[in-house]
Amino acid sequence: MTDPTLETARPYMAALADELTKAGMIRSPGWAEAFATVPRHVFVPEWYEQETNDKGITVWRRRKADTTDDDLAAVYRNTTLVTALDPDTAKQLDESAWTGVPTSSSTLPSLMAGMLEELSVQDGHRVLEVGTGTGYNTALLSARLGDRAVHSVDIDPDLVHTAERRLSKIGYTPQLATGDGQNGHPDGGPFDRIIATCSVTAIPQGWIEQTKPGAILHTDIALGIDGGLVRLTTDEEHRARGRFTRTTGRFMAARTDARAYPRPNNAPAAPEAGRRPTPVTATDIRTHYPFRLLLAFHLPQAKLVYHRDDVGALSLQLQQRDGSWARAPLTGEGAGIVTYGGALDLWQQVEAAWTWWNNADRPTQDHFEYVREPDGRASVCHTTDGRRWDLAPTS
Numbered sequence: 219m220t221d222p223t224l225e226t227a228r229p230y231m232a233a234l235a236d237e238l239t240k241a242g243m244i245r246s247p248g249w250a251e252a253f254a255t256v257p258r259h260v261f262v263p264e265w266y267e268q269e270t271n272d273k274g275i276t277v278w279r280r281r282k283a284d285t286t287d288d289d290l291a292a293v294y295r296n297t298t299l300v301t302a303l304d305p306d307t308a309k310q311l312d313e314s315a316w317t318g319v320p321t322s323s324s325t326l327p328s329l330m331a332g333m334l335e336e337l338s339v340q341d342g343h344r345v346l347e348v349g350t351g352t353g354y355n356t357a358l359l360s361a362r363l364g365d366r367a368v369h370s371v372d373i374d375p376d377l378v379h380t381a382e383r384r385l386s387k388i389g390y391t392p393q394l395a396t397g398d399g400q401n402g403h404p405d406g407g408p409f410d411r412i413i414a415t416c417s418v419t420a421i422p423q424g425w426i427e428q429t430k431p432g433a434i435l436h437t438d439i440a441l442g443i444d445g446g447l448v449r450l451t452t453d454e455e456h457r458a459r460g461r462f463t464r465t466t467g468r469f470m471a472a473r474t475d476a477r478a479y480p481r482p483n484n485a486p487a488a489p490e491a492g493r494r495p496t497p498v499t500a501t502d503i504r505t506h507y508p509f510r511l512l513l514a515f516h517l518p519q520a521k522l523v524y525h526r527d528d529v530g531a532l533s534l535q536l537q538q539r540d541g542s543w544a545r546a547p548l549t550g551e552g553a554g555i556v557t558y559g560g561a562l563d564l565w566q567q568v569e570a571a572w573t574w575w576n577n578a579d580r581p582t583q584d585h586f587e588y589v590r591e592p593d594g595r596a597s598v599c600h601t602t603d604g605r606r607w608d609l610a611p612t613s
Protein backbone atom coordinates (compact mmCIF):
# COMPACT_ATOMS: atom_id res chain seq x y z
CA MET A 219 0.00 0.00 0.00
CA THR A 220 1.42 3.41 -0.90
CA ASP A 221 1.56 5.87 1.96
CA PRO A 222 0.16 9.18 0.65
CA THR A 223 2.19 11.01 3.30
CA LEU A 224 5.46 9.60 1.97
CA GLU A 225 5.90 12.13 -0.83
CA THR A 226 5.08 15.01 1.52
CA ALA A 227 7.59 13.62 4.02
CA ARG A 228 10.52 13.22 1.60
CA PRO A 229 11.86 16.78 1.97
CA TYR A 230 11.78 16.35 5.78
CA MET A 231 13.65 13.04 5.54
CA ALA A 232 16.29 14.66 3.30
CA ALA A 233 16.55 17.66 5.66
CA LEU A 234 17.11 15.39 8.69
CA ALA A 235 19.87 13.48 6.85
CA ASP A 236 21.42 16.79 5.87
CA GLU A 237 21.25 18.19 9.43
CA LEU A 238 22.89 15.06 10.88
CA THR A 239 25.61 15.16 8.23
CA LYS A 240 26.36 18.84 8.88
CA ALA A 241 26.52 18.11 12.63
CA GLY A 242 29.14 15.41 11.90
CA MET A 243 26.98 12.57 13.25
CA ILE A 244 26.50 10.99 9.81
CA ARG A 245 29.93 10.53 8.25
CA SER A 246 29.34 8.13 5.38
CA PRO A 247 27.15 8.11 2.25
CA GLY A 248 25.55 4.77 3.20
CA TRP A 249 24.05 6.14 6.41
CA ALA A 250 23.13 9.48 4.77
CA GLU A 251 21.14 7.54 2.22
CA ALA A 252 19.49 5.38 4.89
CA PHE A 253 18.32 8.43 6.88
CA ALA A 254 17.11 10.11 3.68
CA THR A 255 15.07 7.08 2.59
CA VAL A 256 13.57 5.62 5.80
CA PRO A 257 10.35 7.42 6.81
CA ARG A 258 10.39 8.02 10.58
CA HIS A 259 6.68 8.97 10.61
CA VAL A 260 5.74 5.39 9.62
CA PHE A 261 7.41 4.14 12.83
CA VAL A 262 6.27 7.02 15.02
CA PRO A 263 2.70 7.81 13.98
CA GLU A 264 2.10 9.13 17.52
CA TRP A 265 4.23 10.01 20.48
CA TYR A 266 4.19 11.82 23.83
CA GLU A 267 5.55 15.36 24.20
CA GLN A 268 6.92 16.28 27.63
CA GLU A 269 5.28 19.20 29.46
CA THR A 270 5.39 20.44 33.03
CA ASN A 271 1.97 21.21 34.48
CA ASP A 272 1.10 24.04 36.91
CA LYS A 273 1.94 21.73 39.87
CA GLY A 274 5.47 21.15 38.49
CA ILE A 275 4.64 17.56 37.51
CA THR A 276 5.91 16.02 34.24
CA VAL A 277 3.02 15.37 31.92
CA TRP A 278 3.14 13.42 28.64
CA ARG A 279 0.83 14.84 25.96
CA ARG A 280 -0.04 12.62 23.03
CA ARG A 281 0.65 13.96 19.58
CA LYS A 282 -0.05 12.41 16.18
CA ALA A 283 1.94 12.62 12.95
CA ASP A 284 -0.87 13.69 10.66
CA THR A 285 -0.24 14.90 7.16
CA THR A 286 0.18 18.58 8.01
CA ASP A 287 3.60 20.12 7.54
CA ASP A 288 3.72 21.02 11.24
CA ASP A 289 3.20 17.41 12.31
CA LEU A 290 5.72 16.02 9.85
CA ALA A 291 8.25 18.67 10.83
CA ALA A 292 7.75 17.57 14.46
CA VAL A 293 8.50 13.89 13.67
CA TYR A 294 11.62 14.71 11.67
CA ARG A 295 13.15 16.90 14.42
CA ASN A 296 16.40 15.71 15.95
CA THR A 297 14.53 14.77 19.14
CA THR A 298 13.81 11.63 21.14
CA LEU A 299 10.11 10.82 20.79
CA VAL A 300 8.61 8.89 23.71
CA THR A 301 6.25 6.23 22.33
CA ALA A 302 5.20 4.11 25.34
CA LEU A 303 4.51 4.68 29.05
CA ASP A 304 4.61 2.07 31.83
CA PRO A 305 0.92 1.06 32.16
CA ASP A 306 1.34 0.62 35.95
CA THR A 307 2.46 4.21 36.54
CA ALA A 308 0.64 5.94 33.65
CA LYS A 309 -2.39 7.91 34.86
CA GLN A 310 -4.62 9.67 32.38
CA LEU A 311 -5.12 13.32 33.29
CA ASP A 312 -7.27 14.47 30.39
CA GLU A 313 -8.19 13.43 26.86
CA SER A 314 -4.57 13.48 25.62
CA ALA A 315 -2.30 13.73 28.67
CA TRP A 316 -0.77 11.17 31.06
CA THR A 317 1.76 11.04 33.84
CA GLY A 318 4.04 7.98 33.97
CA VAL A 319 7.43 6.50 33.25
CA PRO A 320 8.49 6.16 29.58
CA THR A 321 9.22 2.56 28.54
CA SER A 322 9.97 2.92 24.83
CA SER A 323 10.96 5.71 22.50
CA SER A 324 12.30 6.50 19.08
CA THR A 325 15.88 7.40 19.96
CA LEU A 326 17.38 10.84 19.28
CA PRO A 327 18.33 10.63 15.56
CA SER A 328 21.78 12.22 16.09
CA LEU A 329 22.56 9.64 18.79
CA MET A 330 21.32 6.86 16.50
CA ALA A 331 23.46 8.16 13.62
CA GLY A 332 26.51 8.42 15.89
CA MET A 333 26.04 4.84 17.11
CA LEU A 334 25.43 3.46 13.62
CA GLU A 335 28.62 5.11 12.37
CA GLU A 336 30.54 3.71 15.38
CA LEU A 337 29.33 0.25 14.37
CA SER A 338 31.58 0.40 11.25
CA VAL A 339 29.37 -1.97 9.28
CA GLN A 340 30.44 -3.34 5.93
CA ASP A 341 28.33 -4.89 3.20
CA GLY A 342 27.62 -8.51 4.05
CA HIS A 343 27.71 -8.00 7.84
CA ARG A 344 25.02 -9.64 9.96
CA VAL A 345 23.74 -7.42 12.76
CA LEU A 346 21.75 -8.01 15.93
CA GLU A 347 19.86 -5.06 17.36
CA VAL A 348 18.72 -5.31 21.00
CA GLY A 349 15.71 -3.04 21.66
CA THR A 350 13.55 -2.97 18.52
CA GLY A 351 11.22 -0.31 19.96
CA THR A 352 9.47 1.45 17.12
CA GLY A 353 11.48 -0.39 14.45
CA TYR A 354 12.89 2.86 12.99
CA ASN A 355 16.48 1.88 13.69
CA THR A 356 15.80 -1.65 12.44
CA ALA A 357 14.63 -0.04 9.21
CA LEU A 358 17.78 2.10 8.98
CA LEU A 359 19.91 -1.04 9.41
CA SER A 360 17.79 -2.83 6.80
CA ALA A 361 18.22 0.08 4.37
CA ARG A 362 21.99 0.02 4.84
CA LEU A 363 22.67 -3.76 4.93
CA GLY A 364 19.61 -5.38 3.41
CA ASP A 365 16.86 -6.74 5.66
CA ARG A 366 18.14 -10.35 5.46
CA ALA A 367 21.23 -9.29 7.41
CA VAL A 368 19.26 -7.72 10.26
CA HIS A 369 17.94 -9.40 13.42
CA SER A 370 16.21 -7.42 16.15
CA VAL A 371 14.81 -8.42 19.53
CA ASP A 372 12.62 -6.59 22.03
CA ILE A 373 11.28 -7.78 25.37
CA ASP A 374 7.81 -6.38 24.62
CA PRO A 375 5.76 -8.57 22.21
CA ASP A 376 3.36 -5.73 21.36
CA LEU A 377 6.24 -3.53 20.24
CA VAL A 378 7.70 -6.35 18.16
CA HIS A 379 4.40 -7.01 16.38
CA THR A 380 3.79 -3.35 15.68
CA ALA A 381 7.36 -2.85 14.43
CA GLU A 382 7.02 -5.92 12.20
CA ARG A 383 3.87 -4.51 10.62
CA ARG A 384 5.40 -1.09 10.05
CA LEU A 385 8.62 -2.52 8.61
CA SER A 386 6.70 -4.66 6.14
CA LYS A 387 4.66 -1.58 5.15
CA ILE A 388 7.85 -0.11 3.68
CA GLY A 389 9.03 -3.42 2.23
CA TYR A 390 11.40 -4.75 4.94
CA THR A 391 11.16 -8.18 6.58
CA PRO A 392 14.16 -8.48 8.94
CA GLN A 393 14.16 -11.29 11.53
CA LEU A 394 12.32 -9.94 14.58
CA ALA A 395 11.98 -11.81 17.87
CA THR A 396 10.40 -11.27 21.26
CA GLY A 397 12.65 -11.99 24.23
CA ASP A 398 15.27 -10.74 26.61
CA GLY A 399 17.95 -9.36 24.32
CA GLN A 400 20.46 -9.86 27.13
CA ASN A 401 20.44 -13.47 25.90
CA GLY A 402 21.16 -12.22 22.40
CA HIS A 403 19.28 -14.10 19.70
CA PRO A 404 20.54 -17.69 19.95
CA ASP A 405 18.85 -18.81 16.72
CA GLY A 406 20.25 -15.95 14.69
CA GLY A 407 24.05 -15.88 15.20
CA PRO A 408 26.87 -15.65 14.56
CA PHE A 409 26.78 -11.88 14.20
CA ASP A 410 29.42 -9.42 13.04
CA ARG A 411 27.89 -6.57 15.03
CA ILE A 412 25.56 -6.12 18.03
CA ILE A 413 23.98 -2.76 18.78
CA ALA A 414 21.82 -2.28 21.88
CA THR A 415 19.47 0.62 22.45
CA CYS A 416 18.68 -0.37 26.04
CA SER A 417 21.38 -0.34 28.71
CA VAL A 418 22.94 -3.40 30.30
CA THR A 419 24.91 -3.50 33.55
CA ALA A 420 27.47 -5.91 32.07
CA ILE A 421 28.19 -7.47 28.68
CA PRO A 422 26.07 -10.64 28.53
CA GLN A 423 27.76 -13.98 27.89
CA GLY A 424 25.31 -14.69 25.04
CA TRP A 425 26.55 -11.68 23.08
CA ILE A 426 30.09 -13.01 23.24
CA GLU A 427 29.06 -16.52 22.25
CA GLN A 428 26.91 -15.34 19.35
CA THR A 429 29.53 -13.10 17.73
CA LYS A 430 32.57 -13.85 15.61
CA PRO A 431 36.04 -12.86 16.84
CA GLY A 432 36.63 -9.28 15.71
CA ALA A 433 32.93 -8.43 16.08
CA ILE A 434 31.93 -5.01 17.41
CA LEU A 435 29.50 -4.68 20.33
CA HIS A 436 28.05 -1.22 20.84
CA THR A 437 25.94 -0.64 23.91
CA ASP A 438 25.18 1.58 26.86
CA ILE A 439 26.76 0.20 30.04
CA ALA A 440 24.87 1.32 33.16
CA LEU A 441 27.15 1.66 36.19
CA GLY A 442 25.01 3.00 39.00
CA ILE A 443 26.07 6.64 39.29
CA ASP A 444 26.22 7.00 35.51
CA GLY A 445 27.23 4.96 32.53
CA GLY A 446 27.98 5.40 28.89
CA LEU A 447 28.31 4.06 25.41
CA VAL A 448 31.09 1.58 24.82
CA ARG A 449 32.35 0.19 21.51
CA LEU A 450 34.00 -3.14 22.19
CA THR A 451 35.79 -5.56 19.89
CA THR A 452 35.76 -9.27 20.69
CA ASP A 453 38.80 -11.52 20.31
CA GLU A 454 39.50 -15.23 19.81
CA GLU A 455 39.67 -15.76 23.59
CA HIS A 456 36.19 -14.30 24.16
CA ARG A 457 37.48 -11.08 25.65
CA ALA A 458 35.74 -7.83 24.64
CA ARG A 459 37.53 -4.51 25.01
CA GLY A 460 37.16 -0.97 23.78
CA ARG A 461 36.69 2.63 24.79
CA PHE A 462 33.76 4.70 25.90
CA THR A 463 32.80 6.65 22.79
CA ARG A 464 32.87 10.35 22.07
CA THR A 465 29.18 10.05 21.17
CA THR A 466 27.36 10.31 24.47
CA GLY A 467 23.88 9.12 25.34
CA ARG A 468 22.04 6.98 27.84
CA PHE A 469 19.26 4.45 27.28
CA MET A 470 16.48 2.98 29.37
CA ALA A 471 17.55 -0.10 31.35
CA ALA A 472 17.05 -3.57 29.89
CA ARG A 473 14.31 -5.31 31.82
CA THR A 474 13.84 -9.02 32.18
CA ASP A 475 10.05 -9.00 32.11
CA ALA A 476 7.99 -7.28 29.44
CA ARG A 477 5.37 -6.17 31.96
CA ALA A 478 7.56 -5.29 34.94
CA TYR A 479 9.50 -2.04 34.94
CA PRO A 480 12.51 -1.35 37.17
CA ARG A 481 11.55 0.60 40.30
CA PRO A 482 14.02 2.72 42.26
CA ASN A 483 15.29 0.62 45.14
CA ASN A 484 16.32 3.21 47.70
CA ALA A 485 17.66 1.92 51.00
CA PRO A 486 16.42 3.66 54.15
CA ALA A 487 18.90 6.46 54.74
CA ALA A 488 21.14 6.30 57.83
CA PRO A 489 20.83 9.19 60.32
CA GLU A 490 22.87 12.29 59.62
CA ALA A 491 26.43 11.85 60.93
CA GLY A 492 27.94 15.25 60.14
CA ARG A 493 28.64 18.08 57.73
CA ARG A 494 31.87 19.64 56.56
CA PRO A 495 33.33 21.90 53.86
CA THR A 496 34.33 20.29 50.56
CA PRO A 497 36.12 21.50 47.43
CA VAL A 498 33.73 19.51 45.18
CA THR A 499 30.28 20.93 44.57
CA ALA A 500 27.13 19.26 43.29
CA THR A 501 27.36 21.54 40.25
CA ASP A 502 30.81 20.08 39.46
CA ILE A 503 29.24 16.63 39.42
CA ARG A 504 26.24 17.70 37.40
CA THR A 505 28.26 19.67 34.83
CA HIS A 506 31.06 17.22 34.04
CA TYR A 507 29.82 13.96 32.54
CA PRO A 508 33.32 12.35 32.35
CA PHE A 509 33.78 13.06 36.05
CA ARG A 510 30.44 11.40 36.89
CA LEU A 511 31.55 8.37 34.88
CA LEU A 512 34.82 8.29 36.80
CA LEU A 513 32.84 8.45 40.06
CA ALA A 514 30.90 5.41 38.88
CA PHE A 515 34.23 3.53 38.56
CA HIS A 516 35.23 4.63 42.07
CA LEU A 517 31.89 3.80 43.67
CA PRO A 518 30.36 0.96 41.63
CA GLN A 519 27.69 0.27 44.28
CA ALA A 520 26.50 3.87 44.62
CA LYS A 521 23.57 5.64 43.00
CA LEU A 522 23.15 9.35 42.37
CA VAL A 523 19.72 10.82 43.01
CA TYR A 524 18.10 14.20 43.47
CA HIS A 525 17.00 15.06 46.99
CA ARG A 526 14.57 17.86 47.88
CA ASP A 527 14.45 19.00 51.51
CA ASP A 528 11.46 20.30 53.51
CA VAL A 529 11.96 23.87 52.31
CA GLY A 530 12.33 22.85 48.66
CA ALA A 531 16.13 23.14 48.26
CA LEU A 532 17.53 20.65 45.75
CA SER A 533 20.67 18.55 46.39
CA LEU A 534 22.56 15.79 44.64
CA GLN A 535 22.74 12.74 46.86
CA LEU A 536 25.01 9.72 46.62
CA GLN A 537 23.64 6.66 48.31
CA GLN A 538 24.55 3.03 48.82
CA ARG A 539 22.50 -0.03 49.70
CA ASP A 540 23.84 -0.05 53.28
CA GLY A 541 22.10 3.31 53.85
CA SER A 542 25.27 5.44 53.64
CA TRP A 543 24.69 8.71 51.86
CA ALA A 544 26.30 12.08 51.21
CA ARG A 545 24.70 15.11 49.66
CA ALA A 546 25.67 18.52 48.41
CA PRO A 547 23.24 21.30 47.56
CA LEU A 548 22.46 22.41 44.01
CA THR A 549 20.25 25.30 45.09
CA GLY A 550 19.79 27.39 48.21
CA GLU A 551 22.41 27.93 50.88
CA GLY A 552 25.42 25.75 51.53
CA ALA A 553 27.33 25.26 48.25
CA GLY A 554 30.71 23.86 49.28
CA ILE A 555 29.26 21.95 52.26
CA VAL A 556 28.64 18.22 52.25
CA THR A 557 26.24 16.52 54.67
CA TYR A 558 26.57 12.78 55.20
CA GLY A 559 25.29 9.78 57.10
CA GLY A 560 26.03 6.10 57.55
CA ALA A 561 29.11 3.98 58.05
CA LEU A 562 31.11 5.38 55.14
CA ASP A 563 32.14 8.90 54.25
CA LEU A 564 31.25 8.47 50.59
CA TRP A 565 32.28 12.01 49.81
CA GLN A 566 35.93 11.18 50.55
CA GLN A 567 35.79 9.04 47.40
CA VAL A 568 34.27 11.94 45.50
CA GLU A 569 37.11 14.20 46.61
CA ALA A 570 39.76 11.59 45.75
CA ALA A 571 38.24 11.11 42.28
CA TRP A 572 38.07 14.89 41.74
CA THR A 573 41.75 15.30 42.64
CA TRP A 574 42.76 12.42 40.34
CA TRP A 575 40.61 13.74 37.46
CA ASN A 576 42.04 17.27 37.71
CA ASN A 577 45.64 16.00 38.05
CA ALA A 578 45.08 13.85 34.96
CA ASP A 579 43.98 16.97 32.96
CA ARG A 580 40.29 16.14 33.08
CA PRO A 581 40.22 13.18 30.68
CA THR A 582 37.07 12.74 28.62
CA GLN A 583 35.23 9.41 28.57
CA ASP A 584 37.03 8.17 25.45
CA HIS A 585 40.27 8.00 27.48
CA PHE A 586 38.83 5.07 29.40
CA GLU A 587 38.82 1.50 28.12
CA TYR A 588 36.26 -1.07 29.24
CA VAL A 589 37.40 -4.70 29.34
CA ARG A 590 35.15 -7.73 29.70
CA GLU A 591 37.22 -10.81 30.51
CA PRO A 592 36.25 -14.27 29.17
CA ASP A 593 34.94 -15.20 32.66
CA GLY A 594 32.66 -12.15 32.79
CA ARG A 595 34.73 -9.95 35.13
CA ALA A 596 34.87 -6.34 33.98
CA SER A 597 37.25 -3.47 34.58
CA VAL A 598 38.00 0.00 33.27
CA CYS A 599 41.44 1.32 32.53
CA HIS A 600 42.70 4.87 31.92
CA THR A 601 44.48 4.61 28.57
CA THR A 602 47.13 7.22 29.42
CA ASP A 603 48.46 6.17 32.82
CA GLY A 604 47.08 2.61 33.01
CA ARG A 605 45.13 3.12 36.27
CA ARG A 606 42.52 0.38 36.57
CA TRP A 607 39.20 0.06 38.36
CA ASP A 608 37.56 -3.35 38.86
CA LEU A 609 33.85 -3.12 38.35
CA ALA A 610 31.98 -5.20 40.87
CA PRO A 611 28.54 -6.15 39.52
CA THR A 612 26.03 -3.36 40.24
CA SER A 613 22.93 -4.18 42.24
Ligand SMILES: C[S@@+](CC[C@H](N)C(=O)[O-])C[C@H]1O[C@@H](n2cnc3c(N)ncnc32)[C@H](O)[C@@H]1O
Nearest residue numbers: 322324349351352355372373399415416472473
Ligand atom coordinates in the same frame (compact mmCIF):
# COMPACT_ATOMS: atom_id res chain seq x y z
C1 LIG B 1 14.99 3.40 23.48
S1 LIG B 1 13.95 2.10 23.07
C2 LIG B 1 14.57 1.49 21.55
C3 LIG B 1 14.50 2.42 20.41
C4 LIG B 1 14.55 1.76 19.07
N1 LIG B 1 15.89 1.33 18.72
C5 LIG B 1 13.93 2.64 18.02
O1 LIG B 1 14.59 3.03 17.07
O2 LIG B 1 12.74 2.92 18.16
C6 LIG B 1 14.46 0.82 24.18
C7 LIG B 1 13.77 -0.49 23.90
O3 LIG B 1 14.43 -1.51 24.64
C8 LIG B 1 13.45 -2.47 24.93
N2 LIG B 1 13.95 -3.38 25.96
C9 LIG B 1 14.00 -3.21 27.31
N3 LIG B 1 14.54 -4.29 27.91
C10 LIG B 1 14.86 -5.15 26.90
C11 LIG B 1 15.45 -6.45 26.89
N4 LIG B 1 15.84 -7.07 28.01
N5 LIG B 1 15.63 -7.05 25.69
C12 LIG B 1 15.25 -6.45 24.54
N6 LIG B 1 14.67 -5.22 24.50
C13 LIG B 1 14.49 -4.59 25.66
C14 LIG B 1 12.25 -1.66 25.36
O4 LIG B 1 11.06 -2.40 25.30
C15 LIG B 1 12.32 -0.52 24.35
O5 LIG B 1 11.51 -0.77 23.24
